[in-house]
Amino acid sequence: MADVQIVDLGKAFDQITVLQNVSLQVADGEFLTLLGPSGCGKSTLLRILAGLEVQGSGSVSIGGRVVDGVRAKHRNVAMVFQSYALYPHMTVAQNMALPLRMRRLTALQRLPVVGALLPETRRIGAEIAVEVTQTAGALGIAHLLDRKPAQLSGGQRQRVAVGRAMVRHPTVFLMDEPLSNLDAKLRVQMRAEIKELHRRLGVTFIYVTHDQAEAMTLSDRVAVMLEGELLQVAPPQQIYADPAERRVAEFVGSPKINMLEGVVREQGLVDVADSALAIDVEGEAGAAVMLGIRPEAFYVADRAGPGALTGTVRLVEHMGSDLYVHLDMRGVVEAVIARLLAERAPHIAIGQVVNLGVRPDRVLLFASDGSRIRPRRPTLAATASVTPIGEYVQ
Amino acid sequence: MTAAIDVFSSGPDRTGAAGKLGRGNQAGSPRDVLPGSKSRILHGPKLAETCAAWALAGPAFLLLIVLFLLPVIAVFIIALTDWQFGALSPKFVGLANFHEVFSDEGFRISLFNTMVYVLIVVPGTVVLGLLIALLIESGQSFRAFYRAVHFLPYMATLAAMAVAWEALLHPTIGLVNQALSALGLPTANWLRDQTTVLPVLAVIGIWQNLGFAMVLFLAGLKSIPQDLYDAADIDGADQWLDRLRTVTLPMLGPVSMFVVIVVALRAFEVFDTVQILTQGGPGHSSEVLLYTLYRESFQYLRTGYGAAVTIVFLVIVVALTLIQARFMDRRVHYK
Numbered sequence: 001m002a003d004v005q006i007v008d009l010g011k012a013f014d015q016i017t018v019l020q021n022v023s024l025q026v027a028d029g030e031f032l033t034l035l036g037p038s039g040c041g042k043s044t045l046l047r048i049l050a051g052l053e054v055q056g057s058g059s060v061s062i063g064g065r066v067v068d069g070v071r072a073k074h075r076n077v078a079m080v081f082q083s084y085a086l087y088p089h090m091t092v093a094q095n096m097a098l099p100l101r102m103r104r105l106t107a108l109q110r111l112p113v114v115g116a117l118l119p120e121t122r123r124i125g126a127e128i129a130v131e132v133t134q135t136a137g138a139l140g141i142a143h144l145l146d147r148k149p150a151q152l153s154g155g156q157r158q159r160v161a162v163g164r165a166m167v168r169h170p171t172v173f174l175m176d177e178p179l180s181n182l183d184a185k186l187r188v189q190m191r192a193e194i195k196e197l198h199r200r201l202g203v204t205f206i207y208v209t210h211d212q213a214e215a216m217t218l219s220d221r222v223a224v225m226l227e228g229e230l231l232q233v234a235p236p237q238q239i240y241a242d243p244a245e246r247r248v249a250e251f252v253g254s255p256k257i258n259m260l261e262g263v264v265r266e267q268g269l270v271d272v273a274d275s276a277l278a279i280d281v282e283g284e285a286g287a288a289v290m291l292g293i294r295p296e297a298f299y300v301a302d303r304a305g306p307g308a309l310t311g312t313v314r315l316v317e318h319m320g321s322d323l324y325v326h327l328d329m330r331g332v333v334e335a336v337i338a339r340l341l342a343e344r345a346p347h348i349a350i351g352q353v354v355n356l357g358v359r360p361d362r363v364l365l366f367a368s369d370g371s372r373i374r375p376r377r378p379t380l381a382a383t384a385s386v387t388p389i390g391e392y393v394q
Numbered sequence: 395m396t397a398a399i400d401v402f403s404s405g406p407d408r409t410g411a412a413g414k415l416g417r418g419n420q421a422g423s424p425r426d427v428l429p430g431s432k433s434r435i436l437h438g439p440k441l442a443e444t445c446a447a448w449a450l451a452g453p454a455f456l457l458l459i460v461l462f463l464l465p466v467i468a469v470f471i472i473a474l475t476d477w478q479f480g481a482l483s484p485k486f487v488g489l490a491n492f493h494e495v496f497s498d499e500g501f502r503i504s505l506f507n508t509m510v511y512v513l514i515v516v517p518g519t520v521v522l523g524l525l526i527a528l529l530i531e532s533g534q535s536f537r538a539f540y541r542a543v544h545f546l547p548y549m550a551t552l553a554a555m556a557v558a559w560e561a562l563l564h565p566t567i568g569l570v571n572q573a574l575s576a577l578g579l580p581t582a583n584w585l586r587d588q589t590t591v592l593p594v595l596a597v598i599g600i601w602q603n604l605g606f607a608m609v610l611f612l613a614g615l616k617s618i619p620q621d622l623y624d625a626a627d628i629d630g631a632d633q634w635l636d637r638l639r640t641v642t643l644p645m646l647g648p649v650s651m652f653v654v655i656v657v658a659l660r661a662f663e664v665f666d667t668v669q670i671l672t673q674g675g676p677g678h679s680s681e682v683l684l685y686t687l688y689r690e691s692f693q694y695l696r697t698g699y700g701a702a703v704t705i706v707f708l709v710i711v712v713a714l715t716l717i718q719a720r721f722m723d724r725r726v727h728y729k
Contacts, residue, residue: 047624050624050628051627051628052624052627052628071627071632072624072627072628072632073627073628073629073630073632077628078628079624079625079628081621081624081625082621083619083621085619085621085622085624085625086625087622087625087640087641087644088644088645088728089644089645089647089728098629098630098631098640099628099629099630102629102630102631102636103630107633107635107636110636148728149728150728164625164629
């Protein structure tokens with residue numbers, strides 16, 4: 001059991017900054033996900049936590065102990081790799097036993113022939129075998145113990161990798177995109193298993209992924225990373241409904257949030273896309289703002305006019321219960337995507353002109369530098385309690 | 395080189411050039427038109443594919459027959475005669491040449507010497523090649539330089555290098571003996587002493603093949619995924635010996651197998667150093683198979699006998715390769 005404290009962490013490779021001023025507290029037993037696109041530094045952060053990489057600056061402590069300069073094996077953390085990193089020449093049992101053998105047997109006892117002759121070797125070896133079998137049983141891979149990794153399916157390898165991490169009861173589990181080598185169906189299944197594993201073990205999990213569905217479904221909190229910076233750390237629903245800045249809003253959510261340029265006409269009224277929306281905003285008349293509107297914040301309106309946006313349908317995607325409608329709007333460069341309930345918008349066809357109403361309390365406002373402009377009254381989004389999370393389709 | 399790797403690397407793939415080609419084309423393997431296979435009538439595109447397969451595989455197949463299979467058959471036939479080079483009417487003598495080969499003391503010494511030579515050169519080359527590759531890979535600077543330096547002997551003409559070795563090993567003015575005597579160590583007449591000549595030739599053999607082994611090991615080291623080393627670190631195998639045993643050596647298995655086989659074959663074929671430096675002497679103490687073969691066939695002109703030696707040599711080499719490939723293949727590919 002251990003919490004993880006990261007203070008002001010920095011890292012650069014050959015003058016390219018990979019991490020800057022990353023500070024993060026992970027509570028004991030928490031499931032925290034580092035979410036970000038590839039190359040954002042999340043894997044580097046994880047490797048620093050594991051002790052595989054040395055930070056340029058800052059400090060890491062695990063379970064109240066500063067571990068800077070402590071070797072990976074003495075940190076009592078376990079890591080599951082994207083490639084699983086199983087030793088191909090060892091059987092599943094040997095793979096899982098290795099961390100225990102390295103810790104409990106002396107170098108002499110591990111020697112091939114000599115080791116077997118030493119008195120304690122056999123007893124410790126038997127203990128290890130029992131523990132490996134128990135762990136394998138818990139993961140449902142007991143029947144695979146004699147196989148080599150090459151003879152296993154992706155999902156089975158994944159379980160073996162988890163088993164190898166679990167077998168020595170680490171206080172912190174680090175997982176580096178453990179599901180990205182699996183097919184979509186298996187990924188959903190393993191996602192549930194990892195969640196269950198976390199619940200059962202009750203230890204701290206730090207999970208790296210670029211997949212928001214994984215981040216949203218698994219985590220207690222999500223830390224969104226971009227270009228080496230930690231942008232926001234919050235529970236999944238808050239990340240979605242109340243992003244701290246534009247980059248977070250754009251990264252999280254699928255389909256992507258619509259960004260519309262607007263100009264404040266007067267207190268509480270914003271001109272956007274040839275229309276005007278009544279939005280609770282402070283600001284001088286003429287100030288430029290960005291309106292972030294999630295696709296599901298739209299609804300079909302009866303007529304054009306204030307409070308509604310008008311667009312021409314460019315594309316309709318049927319998703320079963322929902323329709324994703326792509327629209328061209330005057331004064332908006334990119335297509336606006338609206339997610340409408342299929343039953344409410346049955347006859348939308350390409351080329352049709354559609355009026356969309358917008359729930360003002362669901363509009364997120366951003367300044368031109370990307371920072372969030374908070375409404376004067378807390379919006380529905382900020383209170384988060386009744387916010388539909390939406391579905392994170394990949 | 396790649397062709398050789400393919401042949402050794404995996405069981406089911408061992409179908410030769412024609413099979414490979416068929417696989418590449420997905421359909422239309424040459425088997426489809428072989429007599430005896432299920433008689434299928436070939437139409438349009440299928441026929442075209444089959445023709446293309448044959449057209450592509452054909453030249454290599456033909457060359458294989460002309461340059462390899464036919465000469466081997468010819469040698470085997472010659473081995474059954476008493477033909478002497480230039481003689482007009484060779485006589486069929488059955489297995490007499492083989493009887494003579496196996497009862498010949500000279501041949502047995504030659505075979506024994508070759509074995510000793512191989513048994514020194516192969517482990518020496520593999521261990522030293524691996525060591526140098528590990529050292530180069532672990533160092534940060536001058537990598538390219540070290541690689542080039544160690545690879546040079548493999549590239550250089552051994553005949554020329556042998557002369558340099560002869561100078562080095564000269565009993566009085568050679569650098570080796572001068573250095574040894576300066577250090578107060580015993581000297582020897584390296585190439586004229588029955589006890590030292592074979593080990594010295596083996597050392598030259600190691601020196602020559604080292605670069606080859608090293609380059610392959612370097613390539614092998616590069617292809618080991620970093621994840622495995624990371625996993626080993628976290629699992630606690632972070633001392634150099636543990637890393638070597640847990641990750642490096644097992645992952646180098648396929649490369650090592652290839653190096654062992656190729657170096658063993660090259661060692662079996664040792665000839666030029668013997669020819670230039672010792673001519674098999676002193677006595678028969680540095681006589682090796684290929685040298686015996688050469689002398690019998692081209693100096694004594696006993697072509698029939700030489701052909702018999704060739705066949706024995708071929709059988710040994712092929713058998714050794716097959717045994718190694720079969721035995722090691724299973725152990726290094728972790729299937």
